[in-house]
Amino acid sequence: MEQKKSNVRSKSRSKGSVANRSTRKKRSASARKPDSKPSITKRDKALKAGQFCPVDKQCGACQLLAIPYADQLTSKQAEIEELFADALAEDGATMQPILGMDEPFHYRNKVISPYAPGKRTASRTHTKDTKHPQEQRAGKRNAKKRSEQREILCGMYAQGTHRIIPADECLIENQVAKKIIQAIRLLMMRYGIEPYNEDTGKGFLRHAIARVGHRSNEVLVTLVTNGEGFPGAKNFARELVKRCPEITTIVQNVNTRATNVILGEGKERTLYGPGFILDRLCGLSFRISSHSFYQVNAVQTEVLYEAAIDLAHLQGTERILDAYCGTGTIGLVAARALQEKVPAEAKDDASVIGVDKVESAIVDARNNAKHNGIENASFVAEDAGVFMNEMAGRGEALDVLFMDPPRSGASLEFLQATAHLHPRRIVYISCNPKTQARDVAFLREQGYQLEAIQPVDMFPHTTHIENICALVVADPIS
Structure with a gap:
């Protein structure tokens, strides 16, 4: 669906x-x-x-x-x-x-957030995170990132628009999932990963989806990217799990279409864990992947x-x-x-x-x-x-x-x-x-x-x- x-x-x-x-x-x-x-x-x-x-x-x-x-x-x-x-x-x-x-409160066990470029900011040359060794492996993309630094926006869309409202907390979203969404934004800045710009079709990370098992507490994170190439993907995943140890699996989903549909239909690969989570509902166990429909x-x-x-x-x-x-x-x-x-x-x-x-x-x-x-x-x-x-x-x-x-x-x-x-x-x-x-x-x-x-x-x-x-x-x- x-x-x-x-x-x-x-x-x-x-x-x-x-x-x-x-x-x-x-x-x-x-x-x-x-x-x-x-x-x-x-x-x-x-x-x-x-x-x-x-x-x-x-x-x-x-x-x-x-x-x-x-x-x-x-x-x-x-x-x-x-x-x-x-x-x-x-x-x-x-x-x-x-x-x-x-x-x-906090009943929504699936949290979806877009990522988009915000306002231009001062160069981050002197900040600690730009010194991270994995940033060197991202090559030209990082160099451009440092010279043309922008805010990275994430959160939810304003009613009836595609304008992102930054929000660190939400009264109905799962708190672990919300924390993961914010951690991804910080790691994007650290690794020089550009957010997707829906007006130009450029940028790499489009959305993140965090799903938390109701009974199992297992967590599936799906990173929706505007292309297959993901330099330092495994290291990015390991660092994300280090910051959010609740995560049990991370999947990259590729969506290169100019569309409102969040998930791509083609290429998908597992970056960490088994690629799915298990949860129990009414005494039964259900396997949940990135495309699975499961009540929120x-x-x-x-x-x-x-x-x-x-x-x-x-x-x-x-x-x-x-x-x-x-x-x-x-x-x-x-x-x-x-x-x-x-x-x-x-x-x-x-x-x-x-x-x-x-x-x-x-x-x-x-x-x-x-x-x-x-x-x-x-x-x-x-x-x-x-x-x-x-x-x-x-x-x-x-x-x-x-x-x-x-x-x-x-x-x-x-x-x-x-x-x-x-x-x-x-x-x-x-x-x-x-x-x-x-x-x-x-x-x-x-x-x-x-x-x-x-x-x-x-x-x-x-x-x-x-x-x-x-x-x-x-x-x-x-």
Whole structure:
């Protein structure tokens, strides 16, 4: 899955309906508060006292930072209830309280930073770092660096722009990852490595991506460069690990295209360690490489997936399809749940099939299944809608459909294929409840009824809400 610069902390600044709701009077009884409030931390109290992020207004990623966290949850709960008000009333569905975080800070376990030239500065001839022996090996590039010294900028983009906002700290980014981003900038100056200039296409280091394992604490650093040649690469990597001993592997990814896409599709080499990290999620181990899709808030991802499995009401006999399966995370969690619940009289075909049209994701999914010893899950590289229509054409039945489409929601073709195959139960996970509400309305017209809704706060201090809808066939007899 391609990552774009516009995703690097340049989320919408708009306060939106969530922020506006916090200033209104309490809504009706339907807009209830969560049953148990997350604990209010010292940092949360500091926010209430007005000690806000110094670059909050420039960055724009944390639209709700000034609002107490408990009030954020209340407002998000109310937004979901309003979106699905008709279905809740007509179908008698259960509206569960939103699941928030106990510690809603520093939850982003992946930090991405661009590097770019800043203002011209005085020559660094007399500074200690220019004397480093590795700098001599960089040859002409270092000589030019000393004569035309510029600041190196890193951080996040200002909302809606490619203007970099330097920031040493961030209230939602992982602190180890943030430290690594800053260490790379210092080493660039020491080794005479030029940052990439997107206007001229010149310069060497474009981005750095630091990913921290939620359970394992292993750290993968990906250096995205504007060319393969990297003089002193191994020494650079060793010095970076010396400064940041948490790092377990470093990879160089080459991207020479004039594009907003961060990672290059071609050349990649390992500079230090195995080239990947392992992490545990919902009791399973996942291999994460530079191209792997992995949720940035692993704490809430476990909450989300466990809630989705609960809403599937698995008995151990089901045939399950995981549409938009990516690297197989939810499908593998479901497959393990089947194994744990399987009764002696279980159907022989109780299993999970994961489908995604991104072939690299399917390769990762198969590797993750093998790595975890899961044999009741298989993965297919194909359009999920086409695959379901083929199943229906062969007269095959499906018990449970897990679907987790992109923010734009499911396509009409996919929804029509779902209606054609007509699974007994649908568990719809969405990062955009507005498109989810649209799709749920379509499925209700096709003979489904809404059974339950479970919102999850995946991204505290932002307007984003993750939501799960469980639907069942309205009249199983027909």
